[in-house]
Amino acid sequence: MSGGFENFGVRSDLADEVTLECGICWTRYDPAEGDGVAQIAPGTPFSALPEDWHCPNCDAPKAKFMVVES
Secondary structure, three states: OOOOOOOOOOOOOOOOOOOEEEEOOEEEEOOOOEEEOEEEOOOOOOHHHHOOOOOOOOOHHHHHEEEEEO
């Protein structure tokens, strides 16, 4: 099993329902909720977020988000 920070980077093989967490401020992106700050509709998978999307809390880029292990 990989360590907590080894999965940095935007992956294209993520399941649509996977929740990711910012490695800087720990804000979570839950596809079921979307992102109200950036007007991202609920049901939008992380892989479908715009390339210029950033963490709504600390402005970190998508590459700083990690998969939340269940």
